[in-house]
Amino acid sequence: xxxxxxxxxxxxxxxxxxxxxxxxxxxxxxxxxxxxxxxxxxxxxxxxxxxxxxxxxxxxxxxxxxxxxxxxxxxxxxxxxxxxxxxxxxxxxxxxxxxxxxxxxxxxxxxxxxxxxxxxxxxxxxxxxxxxxxxxxxxxxxxxxxxxxxxxxxxxxxxxxxxxxxxxxxxxxxxxxxxxxxxxxxxxxxxxxxxxxxxxxxxxxxxxxxxxxxxxxxxxxxxxxxxxxxxxxxxxxxxxxxxxxxxxxxxxxxxxxxxxxxxxxxxxxxxxxxxxxxxxxxxxxxxxxxxxxxxxxxxxxxxxxxxxxxxxxxxxxxxxxxxxxxxxxxxxxxxxxxxxxxxxxxxxxxxxxxxxxxxxxxxxxxxxxxxxxxxxxxxxxxxxxxxxxxxxxxxxxxxxxxxxxxxxxxxxxxxxxxxxxxxxxxxxxxxxxxxxxxxxxxxxxxxxxxxxxxxxxxxxxxxxxxxxxxxxxxxxxxxxxxxxxxxxxxxxxxxxxx
Ligand SMILES: Cc1cc2nc3c(=O)[nH]c(=O)nc-3n(C[C@H](O)[C@H](O)[C@H](O)COP(=O)(O)OP(=O)(O)OC[C@H]3O[C@@H](n4cnc5c(N)ncnc54)[C@H](O)[C@@H]3O)c2cc1C
Numbered sequence: 001x002x003x004x005x006x007x008x009x010x011x012x013x014x015x016x017x018x019x020x021x022x023x024x025x026x027x028x029x030x031x032x033x034x035x036x037x038x039x040x041x042x043x044x045x046x047x048x049x050x051x052x053x054x055x056x057x058x059x060x061x062x063x064x065x066x067x068x069x070x071x072x073x074x075x076x077x078x079x080x081x082x083x084x085x086x087x088x089x090x091x092x093x094x095x096x097x098x099x100x101x102x103x104x105x106x107x108x109x110x111x112x113x114x115x116x117x118x119x120x121x122x123x124x125x126x127x128x129x130x131x132x133x134x135x136x137x138x139x140x141x142x143x144x145x146x147x148x149x150x151x152x153x154x155x156x157x158x159x160x161x162x163x164x165x166x167x168x169x170x171x172x173x174x175x176x177x178x179x180x181x182x183x184x185x186x187x188x189x190x191x192x193x194x195x196x197x198x199x200x201x202x203x204x205x206x207x208x209x210x211x212x213x214x215x216x217x218x219x220x221x222x223x224x225x226x227x228x229x230x231x232x233x234x235x236x237x238x239x240x241x242x243x244x245x246x247x248x249x250x251x252x253x254x255x256x257x258x259x260x261x262x263x264x265x266x267x268x269x270x271x272x273x274x275x276x277x278x279x280x281x282x283x284x285x286x287x288x289x290x291x292x293x294x295x296x297x298x299x300x301x302x303x304x305x306x307x308x309x310x311x312x313x314x315x316x317x318x319x320x321x322x323x324x325x326x327x328x329x330x331x332x333x334x335x336x337x338x339x340x341x342x343x344x345x346x347x348x349x350x351x352x353x354x355x356x357x358x359x360x361x362x363x364x365x366x367x368x369x370x371x372x373x374x375x376x377x378x379x380x381x382x383x384x385x386x387x388x389x390x391x392x393x394x395x396x397x398x399x400x401x402x403x404x405x406x407x408x409x410x411x412x413x414x415x416x417x418x419x420x421x422x423x424x425x426x427x428x429x430x431x432x433x434x435x436x437x438x439x440x441x442x443x444x445x446x447x448x449x450x451x452x453x454x455x456x457x458x459x460x461x462x463x464x465x466x467x468x469x470x471x472x473x474x475x476x477x478x479x480x481x482x483x484x485x486x487x488x489x490x491x492x493x494x495x496x497x498x
Contacts (some may be wrong), residue, residue: 001132009033011173011374012195012210014182016455017047018158018215018360021165022367022387027374028172029385035040035208036166036174037197039181039220039412041440043162045287047360048444049264049324051240052278054079054087054361055153056117058255059264061110062102068342069119073360074156079123079364083156085395090124090155093137094255095307097144103342107149114151117312125151138251139308155253155268156361159444163433164392165363170434171393180434185213185350192350201436212377213456214370215354218327219287235325236336237285239292240277242298242450243317247310258303263337265303272418273319273451276300280337283325292321294497320493327356345370351377364388401428411466415459421446423466430470438463438485442494455489 003018011027013020024036038044045397049330054072079087096104111125126149133148134140179200186194187206192207215221219235243410252268268275279296294315302453328336343358343366353373358366364387375382404424406414411423429435429445442448442463444457449455456463464478473481 003397005218006296008031008036008194009208009210010212011035011380012037012208012213012484013216014195015216015220016042016162016166016214017045017168017174017218018043018162018165018363019047019218019355019358019366019370020214021162021166021169021382022363023214023216023355023370023374024169024174024176026364026371026385026387027164027169028169028174029390030383030385032374032378034169034174035210036169036176037180037195037208038166039200042126042160042166042176042186042434043444045220046326047162047240048159049240049322050158050268050360051238051275052155052158053090053153053266053268053269054156054282056114057359057361058110058153061113065123065342068362069114071365072359073114073122075116075362075365077118077417079156079161079361080154081163082388083161083392085153085397086161086392087156088207088252090253090261091150092153092253092266093128093133093148093150095133095137095148096146097141098146099144101257102197103407104147108294109355111149111151123152126148136257137249137251137254138272139310140254141307141309153253156481159196160394161360161392163444164394166434167393177432178434185345190350192352212374213352215352216373218356219325221327221354221356234328235283235285237281237283237290237296237322237323237325238278239296239298239321240275241292241321242270242273242275242319243304243313244319245269245272245274245315247313248276248304248311254307254340256264256303256307259269259306260303265300267304269318271446271451274301276304278419280326280401282336285325287325289491290323290325291492292495293497294316294495297321297495297498298325313496318495319453319456320438321449321495322492327358345373347377348375353377363474371488397428397432399423399474404428405435405473415446415450415463416448416456418445419448419451421448423463426463426466430467437481438470438490442485443466443488449489449493454458455493457486460485 011034013024013036027034051201062070076340079098130145180197182195183198184196185192198205372382392461394488401424415421424442429441435441435445460482
């Protein structure tokens with residue numbers, strides 16, 4: 001636990017997902033004294049298991065959630081501007097088949113609204129006939145294809161976007177700590193005036209006192225005491241699978257309607273992989289242990305095969321499968337896909353501000369709204385931060401990695417054949433990106449664990465040897481970290497019932 005001076009702070013943020021890290025950056029930029037505490041690694045929860053899209057959410061138009069779409073489109077444009085190294089435009093092809101639930105007319109009307117909401121800040125969508133569609137995506141089923149629409153959203157590296165906010169907060173003076181769990185609130189009468197934070201490494205506990213506390217623990221929120229109303233939280237599980245892209249044959253991103261249940265889903269290009277997702281089912285699983293079931297995987301394979309008949313994907317093609325839980329702010333309804341992705345910000349009776357819901361895409365505007373509430377609670381005048389114009393850190397990462405490789409050519413060697421990750425990525429991760437263990441490095445600072453069938457198990461000893469001198473690991477610690485990593489990848493990537 002570093003950077004905690006012991007004096008009473010303005011703000012303690014609990015939870016280092018995109019919400020908590022965004023709040024910490026915004027508050028630090030407004031000049032507040034801030035601590036951010038994360039129990040595991042930044043983005044180790046839902047924020048590192050998303051579809052990695054920064055999108056307007058075209059499917060929300062069908063549900064009439066115009067406000068959410070408007071906010072998401074605005075934020076997409078903001079993130080493209082402040083994080084060009086992390087957020088990239090992505091073209092989507094939406095194929096249309098005879099008799100589809102969303103036909104050409106409905107889709108064109110939706111895309112027109114989408115376009116108008118972007119008020120000229122986005123590339124124009126276009127429509128293609130069947131032949132043009134097959135030219136663009138030759139692997140698609142041709143029977144019944146009447147054409148397609150091509151529109152533009154954006155994609156990101158979710159873990160790195162989260163991390164960039166944590167790093168920015170730290171650079172602005174916040175005390176930022178990962179692998180540190182809040183175990184209990186400190187009360188003064190009915191009011192929460194701080195929390196006890198325990199280092200997951202050393203077991204050392206310390207008190208952090210703050211005038212205002214933001215609970216940004218997402219689906220973990222129920223683990224704190226407080227007002228029942230603020231604690232009510234529902235989770236919807238979403239899984240993704242990664243398969244070799246050449247097996248699917250998709251060139252770009254595709255928006256598809258699952259023939260199994262009529263839900264909107266995506267097939268996304270991610271380097272050598274195609275990522276197919278997602279599902280949307282209520283779950284009571286623990287967020288630490290959530291993973292996909294064989295039934296979830298089968299649903300995605302069947303849906304993808306219906307569109308890419310030549311692929312004939314089977315479970316043998318699945319390189320990795322993982323799950324996340326969406327913290328949804330609305331009461332549990334019959335269909336989680338129909339539940340709004342808007343957020344709620346509720347102060348409980350002890351004064352803790354609980355945040356629920358939201359999207360990766362809208363994190364920045366949500367953080368600004370939360371910090372407005374914090375300033376109100378502090379009795380200070382609201383002062384907006386320039387989070388929409390100051391660039392997020394990390395744009396010099398490729399240059400710095402290349403420098404490390406020049407200085408030590410051994411760091412140039414790929415960790416796994418066919419993937420671009422090298423020892424230099426790991427050294428950079430531990431020296432510049434607050435990575436503390438192999439899971440941080442192989443799951444979130446790189447995506448090696450997602451992109452290999454053994455999830456990095458074979459390369460882990462070599463990775464440990466590369467970073468050991470930088471982290472002060474002896475042989476005993478090295479072995480312990482490798483064992484912890486193996487347990488983490490089993491927890492994250494095992495498929496139930498496979
Ligand atoms: C399958 C799926 C796909 C999605 N795709 C997209 C998408 O493409 N685009 C989009 O915009 N949104 C997407 N979302 C939504 C988005 O990912 C979430 O809304 C967002 O990541 C939630 O972030 P969070 O910070 O609130 O929660 P989390 O990321 O879960 O963060 C909470 C953090 O709190 C920490 N924590 C818990 N307890 C404690 C404690 N006691 N002490 C300290 N720390 C603690 C946890 O370790 C965790 O890191 C998707 C969600 C899912 C599930």
